[in-house]
Amino acid sequence: MSEEKVPGHDDVSYHLLNFDAAGKERGDDSRHVLAEAEAAQPTDIFVLSHGWNGDVPAARAQYGAWIATMADCGADRERAHRLPGGFRSMLVGLHWPSRAWGEEELGTTSFDAGPSIGTEDLVTRLAARLGNGPEPIEAVRTIVGSALDDIEPAYLPPDVQAAYDDLDRLDEDTSAEGAREPFDAERTYQACRIEDDPVSFGGFSLGGILAPLRVLTFWKMKKRARLFGESGAATLVRDLQGCARDARVHLMGHSFGCIVAAAATAGATRPVASLSLLQGAMSLWSFSAEIPGRPGLTGHFRPLVTHHLVDGATFVNMSVHDRAVGTFYPLGAWSGHQVTFAAEGYPQYGGTGVHGIRGSGIAVVDHSDIAAVESLAPGKVHNVDARTIIAANEGIAGAHNDICHPEVGRLVWQAVISGR
Incomplete structure (x- = not known):
C-alpha cells in the first residue's frame, strides 16, 4: 500500500x-x-x-x-x-x-582521483539522463573519454562539440515552455567556466568539459x-x-x-x-x-x-x-x-x-x-x-x-x- x-x-x-x-x-x-x-x-x-x-x-x-x-x-x-x-x-x-547530474548512484567517482566505477558504467549512467538507445551512449562516451584525457581544455575538441550537438538533437522540445536558442556547446562550456564554482556531487565532478551535460539535462528534465x-x-x-x-x-x-x-x-x-x-x-x-x-x-x-x-x-x-x-x-x-x-x-x-x-x-x-x-x-x-x-x-x-x-x-x- x-x-x-x-x-x-x-x-x-x-x-x-x-x-x-x-x-x-x-x-x-x-x-x-x-x-x-x-x-x-x-x-x-x-x-x-x-x-x-x-x-x-x-x-x-x-x-x-x-x-x-x-x-x-x-x-x-x-x-x-x-x-x-x-x-x-x-x-x-x-x-x-x-x-539531474552526479547523484549518489555515481558513488565516489572523481576525474581528479580516478574513477572508482568502470568508465562504461559511468557512460551508461550519464547517457540515461539524456535518452534511450545507442545514440546518447556513443555521444557521452566521446565526451567522457575526452574528459579523462583533459578535464578542462582551453576549448572543446571538435569531436566533443559534435557529440554535444548530437545529444541536443535527440530530444528537442518544440513547445512554448521549451523555448530556447540553439544549443552552442562551446559558448556554454566557456560560460560555465566563468559561472561555476568548483562543484562535486557525491565526489563526482560534472565541471569542466562535462559541464554542458548539466545544461542538456536541465532541458531534458524540463520536457519530461x-x-x-x-x-x-x-x-x-x-x-x-x-x-x-x-x-x-x-x-x-x-x-x-x-x-x-x-x-x-x-x-x-x-x-x-x-x-x-x-x-x-x-x-x-x-x-x-x-x-x-x-x-x-x-x-x-x-x-x-x-x-x-x-x-x-x-x-x-x-x-x-x-x-x-x-x-x-x-x-x-x-x-x-x-x-x-x-x-x-x-x-x-x-x-x-x-x-x-x-x-x-x-x-x-x-x-x-x-x-x-x-x-x-x-x-x-x-x-x-x-x-x-x-x-x-x-x-x-x-x-x-x-x-x-x-x-x-x-x-x-x-x-x-x-x-x-
Whole structure:
C-alpha cells in the first residue's frame, strides 16, 4: 500500500505513487487511492510533485518535510477546519524519474582521483539522463573519454562539440515552455567556466568539459516534467475528481514539479481550487498572452488564465538566491550568449523561481515580502518575494531547495483557503 507517515505528525499521512518516465504508474497503488477517495469523499485533495530528485527514498524524505511544514501551521489548520463544510483532506505525492547530474548512484567517482566505477558504467549512467538507445551512449562516451584525457581544455575538441550537438538533437522540445536558442556547446562550456564554482556531487565532478551535460539535462528534465504532467499526473487528477466529485483539488509543485502541477491543472476535468508553485524552473512567460521576442507565440500554460482553470489563488515563490533557476535557466536557454531583456525589464528566457510570472493578459499581484502576506485573492496570480526566507546557500543550487519554512507553509494554506 502507498500510505506514508509524516515525521512528527502521527495524525497525518499521505500516499506516494510511483511513475516511470513515460508517465505510466509502476504498480497499481493509485487503484487503492481512488477507492479511498470514493469511500471517504474528502473535502480537499492535495496533489504534490517534486522537481529534481533522486530515488523514491529521496521523494519520501522531501514530501515528509513539505507536509510536516504545513502540518506545523496549527492556526492555519484550525482555520481550515472551521470553514463551512469542514475539512477532510487526502494527500498524494507523485514520484517521477527526474535525476539531474552526479547523484549518489555515481558513488565516489572523481576525474581528479580516478574513477572508482568502470568508465562504461559511468557512460551508461550519464547517457540515461539524456535518452534511450545507442545514440546518447556513443555521444557521452566521446565526451567522457575526452574528459579523462583533459578535464578542462582551453576549448572543446571538435569531436566533443559534435557529440554535444548530437545529444541536443535527440530530444528537442518544440513547445512554448521549451523555448530556447540553439544549443552552442562551446559558448556554454566557456560560460560555465566563468559561472561555476568548483562543484562535486557525491565526489563526482560534472565541471569542466562535462559541464554542458548539466545544461542538456536541465532541458531534458524540463520536457519530461511537462510530458509527465500532461499524462500520468493529469490522469490521476481527473480520476480523483471523478471519485470525489465535490472535493477541492490543490496542486503544489517545486522546481520542475511546477511544470507538472501546471500541466495537470490544464488537463483536469474541472478547475482546481489552488495552485502553489515553489521556486519554479518554468518560464516566467508561461501564462503570458504573448512571449516577448516571439510574435504570435503564447505561454504554454496560457489556458490556465484564459479558461479560468484555478478557482482560488495561484502563487509563485521567488528568491534571488535560487542559483539553479537564476543561473542554469538563462545559461541553458542562451547557450552562453549574453542574456537579453524584454521590454518589460525581465530576461527573455528566465524562470519563475527568480522572476515570478510575467507578461500580458494576466491579473498579477506582487508581494514584496513573504512575511507580510495576509491573504491571497482568488482568481489572481500572486508573485511572492521570499528572498528573506529562501536564502540558504546549498552549493551550485543556491537556495533552490530551501522551501520548508513556516512562512511558505502558511502561504500554501492561504492559497487553500482563498477558494473557500
